[in-house]
Amino acid sequence: MLDQHRDYVLRTVEERGVRLVRLWFTDVLGTLKSFAISPAELENALNDGMSFDGSSIDGYSRTEESDVLAIPDPNTFEVLPWVDPKSAEARVFCDIHNLDGSIFGGDPRQILRRTLDAARAQGYEFLIAPDMEYFYFETPKRGELPVPLDEGGFFDLTTTDVASSLRKETIRTLEVMGIPVEYSFHEDAPSQQEIDLRHTDALSMADSVMTFRMIVKEIAAMHNVHATFMPKPLEGVQGSGMHLHLSLFKGDENAFYSADDANNLSADAKAFMAGLLRHAAEITAVTNQTVNSYKRLVPGFEAPVHISWARNNRSGLIRVPIPKRGNPSATRIEYRSPDPACNPYLAFSVILAAGMKGIREGYELPAEAGANLFQMDDAELAKLGIHQLPQSLNDALKVMEQSELVRETLGEHMFDWFLRNKRREWMEYKTQVTPFELNRYLKSL
Amino acid sequence: MASSDLIVVFPGTPSPDLARTLDMGGYRWKAVSGADEAIKTEPKNGWMGAIIACDEESEAAWAFARALRKRDNPVSAVLLLVSGAQLSDLELRDDLFDDFCLTPFHPRELEARLRHLFSGSSEGAAARPELVEHSGLVLNLETYQASFNGASLDLTFMEYELLKFLAQNPGKVFTREMLLSRVWGYEYYGGARTVDVHVRRLRAKLGEEHANLIQTVRSVGYRFGQGRWGS
Numbered sequence: 156m157l158d159q160h161r162d163y164v165l166r167t168v169e170e171r172g173v174r175l176v177r178l179w180f181t182d183v184l185g186t187l188k189s190f191a192i193s194p195a196e197l198e199n200a201l202n203d204g205m206s207f208d209g210s211s212i213d214g215y216s217r218t219e220e221s222d223v224l225a226i227p228d229p230n231t232f233e234v235l236p237w238v239d240p241k242s243a244e245a246r247v248f249c250d251i252h253n254l255d256g257s258i259f260g261g262d263p264r265q266i267l268r269r270t271l272d273a274a275r276a277q278g279y280e281f282l283i284a285p286d287m288e289y290f291y292f293e294t295p296k297r298g299e300l301p302v303p304l305d306e307g308g309f310f311d312l313t314t315t316d317v318a319s320s321l322r323k324e325t326i327r328t329l330e331v332m333g334i335p336v337e338y339s340f341h342e343d344a345p346s347q348q349e350i351d352l353r354h355t356d357a358l359s360m361a362d363s364v365m366t367f368r369m370i371v372k373e374i375a376a377m378h379n380v381h382a383t384f385m386p387k388p389l390e391g392v393q394g395s396g397m398h399l400h401l402s403l404f405k406g407d408e409n410a411f412y413s414a415d416d417a418n419n420l421s422a423d424a425k426a427f428m429a430g431l432l433r434h435a436a437e438i439t440a441v442t443n444q445t446v447n448s449y450k451r452l453v454p455g456f457e458a459p460v461h462i463s464w465a466r467n468n469r470s471g472l473i474r475v476p477i478p479k480r481g482n483p484s485a486t487r488i489e490y491r492s493p494d495p496a497c498n499p500y501l502a503f504s505v506i507l508a509a510g511m512k513g514i515r516e517g518y519e520l521p522a523e524a525g526a527n528l529f530q531m532d533d534a535e536l537a538k539l540g541i542h543q544l545p546q547s548l549n550d551a552l553k554v555m556e557q558s559e560l561v562r563e564t565l566g567e568h569m570f571d572w573f574l575r576n577k578r579r580e581w582m583e584y585k586t587q588v589t590p591f592e593l594n595r596y597l598k599s600l
Numbered sequence: 601m602a603s604s605d606l607i608v609v610f611p612g613t614p615s616p617d618l619a620r621t622l623d624m625g626g627y628r629w630k631a632v633s634g635a636d637e638a639i640k641t642e643p644k645n646g647w648m649g650a651i652i653a654c655d656e657e658s659e660a661a662w663a664f665a666r667a668l669r670k671r672d673n674p675v676s677a678v679l680l681l682v683s684g685a686q687l688s689d690l691e692l693r694d695d696l697f698d699d700f701c702l703t704p705f706h707p708r709e710l711e712a713r714l715r716h717l718f719s720g721s722s723e724g725a726a727a728r729p730e731l732v733e734h735s736g737l738v739l740n741l742e743t744y745q746a747s748f749n750g751a752s753l754d755l756t757f758m759e760y761e762l763l764k765f766l767a768q769n770p771g772k773v774f775t776r777e778m779l780l781s782r783v784w785g786y787e788y789y790g791g792a793r794t795v796d797v798h799v800r801r802l803r804a805k806l807g808e809e810h811a812n813l814i815q816t817v818r819s820v821g822y823r824f825g826q827g828r829w830g831s
Contacts, residue, residue: 159670163757166744171752234754280791330804333756355797407792 160229161201168194168245171234177246178205178225179365181263183214183572184444185498187365189246190225201227204252214572215251215261223259225249231362236331237373248362260568263500267361270504270564274511280404281507284337284354284487287367287495288395290388291318291346292381301388303346304380317380322348325374332370334363345392354400354487357503364397364499386443386494387450394451396458397495399506400476402487403427412486418466418475419486425520428464428473428488430513431506432521435462435472435492437558438505439544440551440577441565442493446584449547451494459491463524463541470528472544492544501565501573508564549581604643608632608675610652610664618653618681621707625714634660635667649677649718654686655703662689665696666785677717681705692769692782732767734825735813739764753805758784762798766814766824775821795822 168176175191178200182188190207192200199205204226209215215223231248238244251262258265274281292301304318318341326336335353342349350371352363368384375382387394403410403423411424420428443449451458457469464473472492478485493502512518524541536542545551552574555561562570605628609618612633622629629651632638638647650668654661661680668675680700682690690700699717701710732739736749744760746753755763765783766774774782776792784794799822803811815823 160757162672163744163760167754170743170745171754230756230758232756236754240752280793282793327807330807331754333759333801333805335800335804353800359797404791404793 161198164201164229164232164247165198167232167234168197171240171243171245173234173243173245175242175244176200177235177244178227178249179231179246180225180249180251181365181498181500182212183261183263183498183501183569183576185263185365185496185501186213187369188212191244197227200225201229204249206254209251209259209261212261214569214576215259222254224252224254224256226252233332236328237370237377246366248365260566261572263498263504263569264358264361266565266569267358267500267504270507271357274403274507277511277515278405279410279511281357281503282354282402282404283357283360283503284352284400285360285364285495285499286349286351286396286398286400287364287371288342288347288349288397289371289382289384289495290395291321291348291375292383292388294379294381301381301383303389317378318346318348321375321378321380322350325371326350328370328374329367332366334366342393345389347393347395354402357507361499361503364495368495384495386445386448386496393456394458395495396451396491397493397497399490399493399503400487401427401490401506401510403510409484409486411488412483414483419478419483420475423514424486424488426513426518427510428475428513429518429520430510430516431473431488431490432462432464433518434505434509434512434558434560436542436545436551436554437561438502438509438555439492440548440555441505441561441573442497442502443551444497444548444577445494446548446580448494448496449545449551452492452544452546459544461524461528461536461541461543463528464488464520465524468525468527471524501569504564505561508560512560547581548577548584552577552581603646603648603676605648606630606643608638608642608647608650608668610634610638610650610661611656612637614651614653617704617707618651618710621705621710622651624707625711627714635664638664638668646673647675649679650675651679651681651714652697653681653703654689655681655683658686658689662693662696663785665693669696679713679717692765692778732764734767734770736810737763737767737813739767748806748810755802755805759798759802759805762795763802766822770825771823773817773820773823779821 173194176194176197177189177191179187179189192205204224206222206224208221209223210221227247227249232245234243234245250265251259253259271281291304293304295301322339326339329336337351337353339350371382384395411421412419413421443452452460454460459472461472463471465471466475474489474491476487476489490506521540524539528536528541545554556574565573607627607629609629609631612631614631630641632641652661652665665678668678678697680697681703682700683703699713701713730740730742732741738747746755746760746763762783776795779795780792799814803814806813813825817823
């Protein structure tokens with residue numbers, strides 16, 4: 156099969172006159188990295204990989220040896236639709252190996268592969284559908300506040316036209332790249348958009364999220380607009396989340412569905428949810444990895460704050476949507492804390508690992524939190540045994556550091572590097588004197 | 601270019617009847633236990649043909665046939681040995697073989713079939729169509745390229761294989777299981793959802809207006825192009 160894939164890719168490059176093949180991979184923080192090779196080098200790259208110096212990539216550098224090997228995954232070969240066909244370009248995602256062929260511990264894509272393989276060994280396939288939220292702004296100037304399109308006098312068109320035509324063009328490009336879209340709409344906040352992707356296996360979806368962020372930004376930039384996945388770019392309005400609809404399949408059956416349960420949730424679904432809830436705090440540094448992420452996780456903006464679940468209550472961390480007409484295969488849970496600035500490979504890995512631990516060890520699902528938790532005080536919450544998600548990147552890192560689950564899932568290299576990098580981010584943040592402090596204290600103290 | 605006079609036989613330990621029939625017919629042959637071995641030991645100018653006994657490990661046999669056929673330089677004369685119970689497996693796999701013989705076979709029948717197969721194999725290969733065309737869709741089987749209403753359509757390998765299979769059988773309804781076994785072969789673990797995912801990607805690439813080129817047939821599977829009654 157692999158040979159046919161390779162032949163197909165090489166043939167396509169020839170027939171479509173592809174001039175450049177971009178090898179895509181991801182650093183530890185989830186930034187898309189790329190280097191280009193000529194078609195003549197591609198066959199070699201497909202067979203043996205391309206070596207490059209990893210020391211300039213975040214999380215790739217090691218002391219002894221900095222060269223690594225990028226091996227393209229021919230399944231992911233796509234011609235880039237926004238490049239002039241006369242000088243066509245294509246992209247292919249790569250897995251990163253050490254020069255001796257072993258798996259490189261700093262490659263997020265392979266960490267997800269490994270986590271998926273472990274679930275597969277127990278008979279489960281992991282499917283994900285994300286709701287991607289982001290903002291369009293006028294191209295920002297350094298140090299100035301972001302200006303939503305809806306507020307600026309933007310060209311002669313009304314601003315809704317600009318945003319919706321950008322969104323339409325984005326969706327068409329996504330679809331041509333093989334990323335089907337379920338819904339899209341203008342969100343509540345000014346200039347905020349939401350595009351919901353159709354579910355697929357977690358590895359393809361992580362690739363799709365990387366491609367998605369790239370396409371959204373690229374299309375916006377072509378129209379002199381800045382698109383951002385920053386979790387909370389504007390004070391006082393809701394931030395951008397990446398709600399994840401999750402399901403496990405066993406063969407062709409949805410393992411989350413049971414006809415015998417009042418909520419149609421199987422024992423696997425409940426144990427998976429219990430796993431996610433019990434380990435939620437530990438994985439939050441990965442699913443919400445920036446200082447800014449925690450400005451989104453506050454009461455009042457449809458973002459989760461408490462570690463709880465409910466059927467149709469959007470204040471909880473896990474929501475169980477009611478599938479249309481009781482379609483068993485659509486049974487799923489929605490994990491609501493992640494934001495679109497995370498590294499999708501690592502986020503999907505720790506989420507799956509937490510859920511699978513719940514299944515493996517038969518965790519008990521706590522009672523549903525029916526009431527609106529935002530209206531309860533700490534004492535009432537404590538009585539229900541409901542805790543809060545970490546309140547800051549610092550809190551999240553402290554919990555993560557103690558987590559065997561996250562250490563095992565990410566592996567030593569990734570775990571250590573991530574903590575080190577994020578601690579530095581927190582230290583830099585801590586030294587800042589913010590406008591909040593100046594406004595509040597400068598005159599009064 | 602004339603091929604070698606060597607026939608490749610699968611599986612690695614052919615039945616004594618088969619070995620005897622080949623020897624008596626004066627054929628040169630080599631038994632292999634898998635596609636890797638067949639490719640590694642292939643003579644410079646290719647196998648003359650292949651005899652694949654499906655009656656023992658049928659899944660491995662189909663994978664073997666697929667590997668020989670789905671490559672740049674496919675083996676042009678393939679004969680299958682199948683048991684009566686396996687006849688239904690032949691359906692929609694016409695692209696994987698040229699002739700078959702029921703087991704247990706009569707040596708004289710097999711000999712006659714082999715003679716016929718190898719006398720006309722070169723024309724047989726040339727007669728295979730190179731273009732599949734339907735409702736504005738054109739697939740060039742030689743170059744793997746697809747276009748739709750004149751514009752090129754960029755597909756991944758599996759998207760291409762699925763679309764090719766559907767377009768070669770327009771109007772027919774396929775179950776997901778059938779598509780999985782015929783397009784992906786058996787080595788795939790994703791299950792029938794894999795088919796749904798690929799259909800959705802194909803529809804997305806074809807564009808909203810043409811997404812119904814691949815129709816969902818409720819609680820059955822998929823159909824390419826217009827149904828017989830123009831649905």
